[in-house]
Amino acid sequence: MDTADDAGVYRLGEDTALVQTIDVITPIVDDPADFGYIAAVNALSDIYAMGGTPLTALTFLAFAPCDLPLEAASLILHGAGLALDEHRCALLGGHTVEDSEIKFGLTVTGTVHPDKVITNSGARAGDLLYLTKPLGTGIASTALKGEMIPPALEEEYVGWMKRSNGPAAAVMMKTGVPAATDITGFGLLGHLWEMCSGAGLGAEINIYDIPLMEGVLDMVMVGMVPEGAYRNRDHLKGKVLGSSVPDARLWPLYDPQTSGGLLIAVPPGRADILVSSLASMDVPAHRIGMFRSQPGIEFVTGLD
Ligand code: CO
Ligand code: CO
Ligand code: CO
Numbered sequence: 001m002d003t004a005d006d007a008g009v010y011r012l013g014e015d016t017a018l019v020q021t022i023d024v025i026t027p028i029v030d031d032p033a034d035f036g037y038i039a040a041v042n043a044l045s046d047i048y049a050m051g052g053t054p055l056t057a058l059t060f061l062a063f064a065p066c067d068l069p070l071e072a073a074s075l076i077l078h079g080a081g082l083a084l085d086e087h088r089c090a091l092l093g094g095h096t097v098e099d100s101e102i103k104f105g106l107t108v109t110g111t112v113h114p115d116k117v118i119t120n121s122g123a124r125a126g127d128l129l130y131l132t133k134p135l136g137t138g139i140a141s142t143a144l145k146g147e148m149i150p151p152a153l154e155e156e157y158v159g160w161m162k163r164s165n166g167p168a169a170a171v172m173m174k175t176g177v178p179a180a181t182d183i184t185g186f187g188l189l190g191h192l193w194e195m196c197s198g199a200g201l202g203a204e205i206n207i208y209d210i211p212l213m214e215g216v217l218d219m220v221m222v223g224m225v226p227e228g229a230y231r232n233r234d235h236l237k238g239k240v241l242g243s244s245v246p247d248a249r250l251w252p253l254y255d256p257q258t259s260g261g262l263l264i265a266v267p268p269g270r271a272d273i274l275v276s277s278l279a280s281m282d283v284p285a286h287r288i289g290m291f292r293s294q295p296g297i298e299f300v301t302g303l304d
Contacts, residue, residue: 059094060106264285
């Protein structure tokens with residue numbers, strides 16, 4: 001628990017450990033089945049980030065039966081079931097409570113070889129840093145709630161959230177990487193900070209190489225920045241250096257992501273094989289910076 005990793009690992013024997021996680025989210029899309037699907041993909045992601053294979057899941061639903069048709073509840077569960085089926089993860093059951101605010105989440109249990117756990121704290125100075133999805137889900141969902149979202153951005157962010165980190169994780173396991181995590185509530189920089197502090201390192205980030213969803217900057221310009229981004233930014237005060245970056249360009253890096261991409265550390269000598277293997281699975285890999293021994297996260301505007 002000290003390194004705030006994505007999931008807990010419990011050794012069962014020589015070659016098997018349990019890997020367990022729980023994730024609960026509030027609605028971030030209009031369609032209840034999409035919401036359930038995304039919640040499941042988001043929960044599975046923590047197992048994948050650890051290099052694990054999901055086995056079983058339980059659902060948790062907080063629902064307002066007086067305000068909403070029961071059909072919505074079954075659509076949420078249906079969406080989650082669909083995602084679990086696609087990941088060959090068995091749904092064992094679940095629990096529902098009455099609540100005026102909808103929440104839905106899952107616990108997922110998987111297995112991993114005890115020697116092959118990918119933690120968030122194993123990076124070394126000089127390792128390159130790759131990101132597998134563009135940023136912007138928190139900003140986009142704020143824009144959706146504010147009825148400001150352009151249809152193209154809505155389609156794009158829902159698509160990215162539904163996209164599994166499973167294929168990327170399979171590549172990581174095959175290539176062997178020293179550290180990884182998935183980007184969720186603390187935003188890119190919050191999760192990067194956890195990787196840095198867990199490893200006793202800092203990082204250089206090439207700000208203009210960080211992929212953003214199309215239209216996210218426009219949404220930032222009109223104030224669609226979620227509260228969580230302010231909290232994340234506040235939390236990292238004094239830890240992020242480099243001042244010549246326009247504020248609008250910074251907000252997406254603090255934006256809380258739902259079902260965000262993987263942030264992967266890889267030694268330079270193995271980067272090419274990682275990137276080409278990811279490409280063969282149709283997973284984009286954006287090189288966004290590197291780890292260094294000097295502490296702090298620093299923005300640079302041009303890596304070699
Ligand atoms: Co995680
Ligand atoms: Co999580
Ligand atoms: Co019960």
